[in-house]
Amino acid sequence: MNLYLRYFDKETLVHDVDDAIDFLASIQEIGMNPDLEADIRDYVASDVYYPKRYKIRPRVYFIIIKTEAPTMLDFKQKKALRSNPANVSNPDQRDFVPTVVSKLAEQRSGWYEGSLDFKRVVMIPGTCKHEYRDTHFVAACKANSGLDCYNRIVEYLKERVDNRSQFPSSKGKNFKFTYLGLWK
Template sequence: MNLYLRYFDKETLVSNVDEALIFLASIPEIGLNAELEADLRDYAGSDVYYPKRYKVRPRVYFIVIKTEAATMLDFKQKKALRSNPTSERAHRDVITPSMARLSEIHDGWYESSIDFKRVVLVPTTGKHEYRDTHFVVFCKANSGLDCYNRIIDHLQSRVDGRSQFPSAKGKNFKFRYLGRWK
């Protein structure tokens, strides 16, 4: 694991913390001390891969980035980006229980509620405003998502077009499967 350090136009790519400390000691504005040295050693030894910045004075920092790059050219061309294909695939394949429940096919009756922002006319001023509206319905549907789509289609034809509806995946839409229809 190498470390990339930059302070304004001064930059370096080093292979260990001692070389990084030599680089930082060569810049008088940084003021290398025991606390900074210990923190840099902790950062280099940890499993954390996000860039770290250290404050020199108000609005002035130097940065340290962990990298797999062997040379400065590789680092600049981003040839040694750290990627973990198994974790990326696992993250992509993860489906939350609420999302899975939303698309489960169960023909029948659903009790659903949706909270949305409805545009209404205020008679005294003649202007429009948003009002929080709670809408509850029993409907026949094939899934939670089908139920959501039916509710939105119904409401869009009956309220002002500027009304705002929540996502089916959000906390403002709830549904409960009641059973099969006859």
């Protein structure tokens, strides 16, 4: 396990924690002390692979990244990304993690249940003024994808609510959909 360290334009790739501490001690602004040294040793010994950021003063940090890259060039070219043990046969192939956009666009004809939280314009009877109210709407509809479900729900609501109502993005947290199954 190697360590990449960077503080502004000063950077290095070291092979053990002692070299990392020597590098940081050589930078006077960091102010290496026993507490910082102990924290760095704990981080290196842990199973955590996330980069670690240390605050020097407000808005000034140095970072440490665990890597398996043998050289700085390999690290810069991202040739030593941690591979998934299940994917050892082909390390260049990474697992596909579905995103919100890819789930929305996935073509799958059938019944969908979509729920939408939107700002609906309603009139207050006593004052005849209008206000926005948070409204939750759930519908089951025939659609070809999650995005098609969203479009059908919004189209339906636009015909029935005040045109000043505000609808969220299909990619946001205010729209959720579930595939219910094929239609007959």
